[in-house]
Amino acid sequence: MEIQILRLGHRLPRDERISTHVALVARTFGASGIVYTGQHDSGLEDSVKRICANWGGKTGNEEKEGYGITYEKNYSKPIKKAKEDGFTIVHLTMYGMPLLEKIGEIKKMTNDAGRNGKLLVVIGSEHVPGEVYQLADFNVAVTNQPHSEVAALAITLNELNNGEMLKRDADVKFKGKIRVKPNEKGKSFY
């Protein structure tokens, strides 16, 4: 399963750090890349590239260069393009269906023989256009409470990859220059 992320409606300076967290969570929990819409932000792109330069960004997919971030002006174009390409579209929203009730169906659709094994996870910011709810194959909630798209994305990706990235040494695959050695106290590196 290959997972891509679409972050909608990035606003400056308001979402500067939240979108950075979103992009880093996506990378850490196994997404192959993120597209964002809203305001263009080279600071956001540089932050993500800097992390990848030191910590690696390989996706385990040898055809790929590594984890990437790109900007797209139009919010619906990347969703429509992904649908045409056979992606399963999952929109995270606090108004959606409980994640755990849908995760089986999401995996089943993504891995269906007639599709391409790819999944697009869409996350909004303040206001998400109604069209996104219609375009999505699944509108899914990580609790129906107001909290954080960063948290919702982490929980969703962790469920999609069955907790794989929480395992010791899972980050070998990033092939980073820097890799932390787990410590009981303090800090050390491999």
Next chain:
Amino acid sequence: MEIQILRLGHRLPRDERISTHVALVARTFGASGIVYTGQHDSGLEDSVKRICANWGGKTGNEEKEGYGITYEKNYSKPIKKAKEDGFTIVHLTMYGMPLLEKIGEIKKMTNDAGRNGKLLVVIGSEHVPGEVYQLADFNVAVTNQPHSEVAALAITLNELNNGEMLKRDADVKFKGKIRVKPNEKGKSFY
């Protein structure tokens, strides 16, 4: 098990939204309250109180008023106080031991007969003083990769409460004025 959160080193305006997300994630995933240190921020406190006013903040513990946020100037005082009171101290850090390797021990210590069934989860911001690593009973990592304290907190609390808050109707316990009805498309409320 009662869980409290300590957010260290809040900075304005940099951490304004990240700390709000931290506080809302803590509430949603079952913490009974959050203390923050660093710069005092009445905007942060107001945001959290506004959410609780509409969405509820009951903790399921009848002695309590509901989810709360408070400021403390000194970063080590609340940790030392919690230790004296028999709390288990868990510090989330990307340099720590894999969460899943420690979660059993954390629950065991917290529920030990000689202790009080309470747990303090400490999360830092940019720089965390070395003393915090020493004071903690557990330094725990949600992956050893740089990503987000919001995500690390959500994953940790979700593991601590065995995914309980991801279940449909788990949020009845908040007794909020507003409660979302899960939707396949769009938005509706109870």
